Amino acid sequence: MLPEIERLLVLQDRDKKARALRTELKNLPIERKNLEQKLADARHLAGDAKTRQRTAEIEQARLETEIRSRRDQINKYEAQKLQTRKNEEFQALNHSIEHVRKEISGIEDRQLELMETLESLKPEVARSEKAAAEAASLVQRQLADLDTKCKNLEAQLAELEASREKYAGGLDEDLLDTYKRLFTSKTEALVALNHEVCSGCHMKVTASTAAATRAGKSIVHCEQCNRLLYLGDA
Numbered sequence: 001m002l003p004e005i006e007r008l009l010v011l012q013d014r015d016k017k018a019r020a021l022r023t024e025l026k027n028l029p030i031e032r033k034n035l036e037q038k039l040a041d042a043r044h045l046a047g048d049a050k051t052r053q054r055t056a057e058i059e060q061a062r063l064e065t066e067i068r069s070r071r072d073q074i075n076k077y078e079a080q081k082l083q084t085r086k087n088e089e090f091q092a093l094n095h096s097i098e099h100v101r102k103e104i105s106g107i108e109d110r111q112l113e114l115m116e117t118l119e120s121l122k123p124e125v126a127r128s129e130k131a132a133a134e135a136a137s138l139v140q141r142q143l144a145d146l147d148t149k150c151k152n153l154e155a156q157l158a159e160l161e162a163s164r165e166k167y168a169g170g171l172d173e174d175l176l177d178t179y180k181r182l183f184t185s186k187t188e189a190l191v192a193l194n195h196e197v198c199s200g201c202h203m204k205v206t207a208s209t210a211a212a213t214r215a216g217k218s219i220v221h222c223e224q225c226n227r228l229l230y231l232g233d234a
């Protein structure tokens with residue numbers, strides 16, 4: 001095999017690793033975002049049950065106030081009853097008291113319903129808060145793992161980039177340019193020729209191209225896809 005091709009194959013191997021690392025690094029923010037979304041969802045779920053609980057508690061307090069003001073009203077009517085001598089007024093006050101009592105009874109029914117709601121919300125709030133806490137600690141661990149992964153990938157990539165010159169240095173500039181162009185546009189710059197078929201474009205090459213590749217004395221391009229050829233299986 002031509003020494004330049006041999007060196008380019010090593011370079012291509014390292015460049016492919018670097019490219020894979022860059023792709024992985026590029027996807028990390030997406031992974032991070034997904035994890036953060038999971039965390040937000042879990043917290044939202046806990047917040048939702050908690051909000052319903054809080055709303056019910058506020059309503060409960062409001063109903064308590066309503067009952068108090070109606071009881072005050074009944075006391076006022078009772079006091080007025082003591083002061084009146086007219087039977088008609090007395091009856092009217094009794095009627096009003098009866099009306100307010102019915103209202104109180106209606107409010108008390110709503111209070112009971114509310115108490116049941118609050119009772120059933122308790123386990124839901126506890127459950128969702130526990131789930132949110134668990135999700136938070138899991139996601140935080142996963143985020144920390146992601147940070148470690150990111151640092152590892154960056155270190156590997158930095159090592160590959162720092163030593164690239166060692167592998168590329170000394171190679172002919174034009175050849176290196178061709179290699180770079182093909183590597184960028186066609187994923188692989190160097191491909192094996194197997195049984196006279198280019199493994200890049202899967203086309204059969206001409207007999208002279210196959211012969212030149214077998215001879216291994218010059219740089220040979222696939223005439224279909226222009227990739228650099230080296231001898232594969234045969």
Ligand SMILES: [Zn+2]
Nearest residue numbers: 198201222225
């Ligand atoms: Zn080809």
